[in-house]
Amino acid sequence: MKISLFPEKCIACGLCQTYSDLFDYHDDGIVKFTTDDSLTKDVPECDAKIISAVKNCPTKALTIL
Ligand code: SF4
Known part of the structure; x- marks a missing residue:
């Protein structure tokens, strides 16, 4: 699966980490x-921590995505 970031929506709450x-x-x-400044990244399917x-x-x- 792909994860996309929308930094313009982020309120810097610190929860996701x-x-x-x-x-x-x-x-x-x-x-x-963590690894780079890209906005979209392929990650392992069904990673429960990322989904949370x-x-x-x-x-x-x-x-x-
Ligand atoms: S959980 Fe908080 S810090 Fe993480 S992306 Fe959402 S608004 Fe930003």
Whole structure:
């Protein structure tokens, strides 16, 4: 599956990294991928931690494609 980030929707709440270390933050707290600055990434299917992060993002700044 693919995960997409929409940094313009992120409110820097810090929740997503508590679910999965796929997610990290810029200095201003806005979400990024831990490994690089891309906005879309292929991840293993059915990774429950990532799915939880996406479902619990309060502003839908994370999506599963
Ligand atoms: S959970 Fe959503 S709003 Fe909060 S830091 Fe992560 S992407 Fe941003």
